[in-house]
Amino acid sequence: MATGTDQVVGLGLVAISLIIFTYYTAWVILLPFIDSQHVIHKYFLPRAYAVIIPLVVGLLLLLFVGLFITYVMLKNQRVTKKAQ
Known part of the structure; x- marks a missing residue:
């Protein structure tokens, strides 16, 4: 709830x-x-920004998703090495 x-x-x-x-x-x-x-x-705003703003936001979103996935994979790699 x-x-x-x-x-x-x-x-x-x-x-x-x-x-x-x-x-x-x-x-x-x-x-x-x-x-x-x-x-x-x-x-x-001028219409050129109607393309530029979503493009920049999308690229930043992809960047942060990629960084998050990289961080999680590196963290899991460290944990599995400590467990061995």
Whole structure:
């Protein structure tokens, strides 16, 4: 069972994810169909960042997953050497 704190953290993460998804969807899908002189464009970054930001985040995620796997493998290797 999840505690109250876990539920609040989970709800916060879902809310943040929903906000980011909505912003990105409006930025990438809806904004190109709105006139470039419209006032709404000042609330969004240039469209080049719509590709650059997810690419950088994905590369960082892969880096951290790779570092974690390397750390776990090296740690398991040390433990098995001590057991022998």
